[in-house]
Amino acid sequence: MTRSTFVYVSYIRTTPEKLWAALTDAEFMKQYWFGMHCESAWTAGSPWTMVSGDGQIFDAGAIVEAEPPRRLVIRWQHQNKPELKAEGDSLCTMELEPDGTAVKLSITHTIERSPSKLIEAVSGGWPKVISNLKSLLETGAIALQQPYPSESTRAEKA
Template sequence: MSQSKFVYVTYIRTTPEKLWQALTEPEFTRKFWCECWQECDWQVGSEWKLMIPDGRVGDSGKILEIVPHEKLVLSWKNEFKPEMAAEGASTLKYEIEPLESSVKLTVTHEIDVPESKLVDAVSQGWPHLLASLKSLLETGEPLVETTKWPEGM
């Protein structure tokens, strides 16, 4: 089957440890990810949930692979949009590579569904969220547009 795939690479002036913390700890994700947070104990096989500020589960899955400060792979199923939920589970991979004074972050989000609605949606969302993450880590402030959950969603 053909697949849909989104890959995004960015360079952030931070350490692998601080980037890992920002990607996994609720107090950080709330700042740049529209007040959302993740519920997980960050162990292989553990359940993972992305919680929407109103208490709904936005996305869910399981931890498939974890190497702290280097790599995180999880299954990802949308839970709040029926047309995307119908596609089933996708795979999200964060790869963190230390450089001299920065970190290379590669985000890959893919699913074995041609012309995936989910991958189309995340292809619009990830660049803005990752730019906000970069801003938060480099300046202490996220982008304003990603600090609140969009009305009506």
């Protein structure tokens, strides 16, 4: 079977424990994930949802593996865009590896189909989310206020 994969790697000046907490604490997550947050018990087999600021469920699934503070695997299915939901389950694997004063965060998001609109969508989102996470942990402030450029910003660049 064909597969679509997106891989994103970032080095964040923090500890594995602090990074794990940032990846699993709903209130902290809202700061860097544009108001979104994940809800889960963060143990293998527990349900997982990604919820917007207004309570809408965007993604749902389950925790496949949880080895704090080293590895997290989520079975992930988009919920609100029919064409993305129809693609079925994807797997999102997060691996945290100490590297001196930083932690290497590797995110691999895969789905058993090619091409995949879901993988195309997450490939635009993950860099923004993780850039905000990195900035927040290292400086105390996020880098990006909006997940997508505003209409006025796009018009200025045209």
